[in-house]
Amino acid sequence: MTLNTAAIEAQAELHHQYLLGLELMVATREGPEVVGDWMFRLFRRQHEDKFLSSFRKLGLEGEPDAVACAKYHVLSNGVGGVAVEYMEESDTKAWVRFRYPRWMYDGAVICGVPVEASRGFLRGWYGQNGISLGNPRLGFVCVSEDMTGQFGLCGYFREYDHELSEDERLRFAPDERPPPFDPAKQPEPPPGEWTAERLAKANRNYAVEYIRNGVRELVHVLGQARALELCHLAARLTGLQHFRRMADAVGGADGGPVEAAEFLAAMFAGMGDETRMEHSDDEAILYQTGLRIARGLEGAERENLLSSWIEIWRGAIHSQRAFMTVDCDRDGEGLIWRIAPAAG
Secondary structure, eight states, rough: HEEEEHHHHHHHHHHHHHHHHHHHHHHHOOOHHHHHHHHHHHHHHHHHHHHHHHHHHTTTTOHHHHHHHHHHHHHHHHHOOOOOEEEEEEETTTEEEEOSSSSGGGGGGTTSSOOOHHHHHHHHHHGHHHHHHHHHEEEEEHHHHHHOOOOOOOEEEEEEOOOOOOSSSSOTTOOOOOOOOOOOOOOOOOSSSOOHHHHHHHHHHHHHHHHHHHHHHHHHHOOHHHHHHHHHHHHHHHHHHHHHHHHHTTTTOOOOOHHHHHHHHHHHHHOOOOEEEEESSSOOEEEEEEOOTTTTTTTHHHHHHHHHHHHHHHHHHHTSSSOEEEEEEEEETEEEEEEEEOOO
16 A cells, blocks of 8 residues: 555545544534434535436436435445445335444444434435435335444335325335345446545545535534534544544654644645645644645635634644644645644
8 A cells, every 4th residue: 555545545534533523522512403403414415416416427327216326325335435235126126235334333433323313314315316316206215224223224215106295205114124135236336447546535535525514514503603613622532532543544753843744744645735844943834735625615614614624633733742832824725834842
C-alpha cells in the first residue's frame, strides 16, 4: 500500500468515526426523536443528491424498478465498502440484506443508537425510491432492523398493482424472511479499473459526503448555535480519540509543532489537498489549499462545515504529549494553520 492510499483510507475512517460520534452525541444529548428527524433529513438529502445520477452510472436503467432499486443498494454500498446481499424473487420483488458488521453502527456504537435513527433513514431514502423513479406503485417492506436484535437490516422492494399513499411507501413485516442467497446472482458493478487507490477514494468520498450533508442538515433540525455546539464537540473528541490511529497510518510522530504540521500535511494529502510548510524554532505554519471537504459549498453552509472540521484537527494535535496551541485562519479558498508550544 502506498502512503497516499494509506492517507486516503485514514481519511475515510476518520470521517466515518466522526459521523458515528456525532450520531451518538445527538442521540444522547437531544433524544431519539431528534436523531430520527436528523437521519431522515440527512438521507433524504443524500437521496436527492445521489440517487438518480448514481443509478445511471451503475448501469441500472432499463431494469424493472424493484430489481433496479435492490441492485442499486447492493452496488452503491459495495463501492463504499458496505456488504449488502441481493435476492431476486421476481421483476416486481427484490430483496436486500445488510451483513454485519454494520458500517452505520460500527462496533459497540450499535448499542447506543435508537431505532428512530434507522426509521429516519428508511423513510428518508428507501421510502422515496418510487417517487424519484416516477413509479408511485413502488415501496419498501422492512422485515428486520438492527436495533431490535433481529438479524440486521433487511427488506424488499416491491411494485404493487396500485398507487401507494405516503404511509404505504415504507412498511414493516417482521415475520417475513428473505429467500436463500445465491452468490452467483449477486450484481457486479460496470466493468472498469478499480485499483486500490480508486476504491480507497470511493470509500473516503462515501464517508465525507455524510459529513458534508450531516452538518448542514443538523443545523436545520437544531438551529445553528446548538448544532454547531454538538458538531464542534464531536469533532474535537473524534480527533482526540483517533489521533494515534491516524498517525500510525501516515507515519506521523507525537512531537512538537513541526511534527504536528507534518502529520496534518500527510493527512490532508489523503483528501487531495495541497500543503506548504514554514517553520522556525518555536512555530510551524502550514498553508492548506484545495479543501475538498468544503468543495462546492458557499456562505453559511461552507463556514459551518469548516468550523466543525477544523475542530477534528485541533483535537488530534491536543491529544499529543506536548501541549500546543493551534490557530487556524481562513485564506481565500484555503486555510493557514499556526502551531506553537503552549505558554507556560
